[in-house]
Amino acid sequence: MKTVYIHGILLDGSENMEPQTGMAVITEGEKIITIEPQQSAYEGAQVVDLKGQYIMPGLINLHVHLPANGKPKKKQSDPKKLVKLMTSNNFLRKIMLKMCEGYAKTQLMSGVTTIRTVGGVEDVDTKIRDAVLTGRIDGPRILAGNMAISVPGGHMAGSLAYEATSPEQARSFVRQIAKDKPDLIKLMITGGVLDAKVKGEPGELKMSPEIVKAACEEAHALGLQVAAHVESPQGVQVALENGVDTIEHGAMPSAEIIQLFKDRKACQVATLSPALPYALFDRAVSHVSEMEQYNGKVVFDGIVECAKECLANGIPVGLGTDTGCPYITHYDMWREVNYFHKFCGVSNAFALYTATKRNAELVGIGDQTGSIEAGKCADFIVTEKNPLEDLTALRKVTLVVARGKRYTDPQVKKMPEVEQALDQFI
Structure with missing residues (x-):
């Protein structure tokens, strides 16, 4: 009918x-x-x-982590321990799967009809994607990333990401992830705000250019795009020079970085939502240290300036929430759209276009x-x-x-x- x-x-x-x-x-x-x-x-x-x-x-959210709900925390938890517990037996795995299914449905009920997951636990993301496609559960269309690849001591290493110690091992992890037929490969190239040990130096480069290049070559050979967590200019440069397709987050760009974006035909997926609480909240609310707030502001400003410079130079910018970070829920993609307008100076129409048609085009589903x-x-x-x-x-x-x-x-x-x-x- x-x-x-x-x-x-x-x-x-x-x-x-x-x-x-x-x-x-x-x-x-x-x-x-x-x-x-x-x-x-x-x-x-x-x-x-x-x-x-x-x-x-429907809105399209290009940066989601399904295993977390965005609930604020007064102190940092240990994601490695938590993931180890939740994957320790089949009963807990089923609980985790049901939890992630619920979060995916929350995205849908908030008006997000497509999500792109960029770091999850084991093969949970592809399982949920396939269950939605076959009508077994209600949820948005999912472009699934499953586990990411990091390095020892790197961002989300041992929890949402495997730890590669060499280019050869990075290639092996790409092939391992690809067995579950994901839609992309995610790399954790730099640290994040909470990984930083020095004031003014968030986004420390963790992954060597050789490992980045090997992972990108293997992923591209399998027909998979590569997305990369990057929060420093050095990290953006290493990512683009070695084959990354989408820069997740971003950093203050140089003229050389802008040219690399153009040469690689790469794009930025701006995520203003997760940096804002660190950068702009009163610390009595965010419960972060003075150093973490300072570094959060560096990252926030870097993401904003990267988006502005990309747009000014004809480089496409997409949007995602980084759902799962503190204060970043599965129902607040509308806030990311609003932040794009407010902090990057785009019109309401362009912000809405970015969160819908442009986002779809950037990840290859614009025909759908x-x-x-x-x-x-x-x-x-x-x-x-x-x-x-x-x-x-x-x-x-x-x-x-x-x-x-x-x-x-x-x-x-x-x-x-x-x-x-x-x-x-x-």
Whole structure:
């Protein structure tokens, strides 16, 4: 049966989108079959009256870690110990899988119809991806990364990432990860804010250029893109010089780095959300040290400037939340879109375009989703207000449609302390 969405104000996801009235979006199964001027009647079709609300493509979150929920912490936990416990027997593995399935569904219920996971536990991400695709569970489309590759002492080493000690071992880990048919390979090239030992030097280079190059060559030979955690200029340069496709996070760029982006046809996936609490929160709220706050500001400013310079030079920028970091929940992709507008100076329309059509194009699924066009998947959301006027309209969606399946009045359980802390930065 065809489904016809009428009386909606259409935002199609294009770069210069403007509200379109009087149009009907017609779907059949998982696909949008046409967008046409609304007719007076549609016999034999199910009609959904949107009553003047705004219909737009579902959001796409390009940087997600499913095993964590973003709950604030007063002190650092040991991810290596936690992962070791949760993978110690089949019972705990099943609990972990169910937990991650729930987090994936939360993304969907918040209006995110596609996620890209960039570091998970074992093969959990691909298992959930496949369960969603076969209809066994509800969730967004997932581009799955499974385990990442780090080095001893590197970012997330031993928890969400294998520890490679040589180029040969890095190649071996790529092949091992590829057995579960992931959609990308993730490298942890530098440390992060909490890994830093010196004030003013976050993002210390951890992975050697030789290991980066070997991993990229092996991944590309298998037809897989490489994403890399990078939070320093040195790390960005090493990543781009040795074959990385997407720079996750970013750092203050030099002219040489901008040229490398162009030469490699690479892009930045900006993640403003995780750095903001470290950089801008009162330390009584964030519970970080003065050094960690200082380094957080270095990283935050670096991500912002990298995005601005990339955009100014015609280099594409995508968006993701880095969900799982403290204060970064599975329902707050709308905040990342808003931060992009607020801190990088882009228009509301460009921010929404980036979180939909541009994000889809950057990861090779632009022919499937990201905009409301005939032939693409029926992935869209509905809001009462117009996000082109105020991006906080995305905070509450009244309808989610994913691969043609409707979820009316979707609900997510929110964390009041997170809402209170982050709302100051809207």
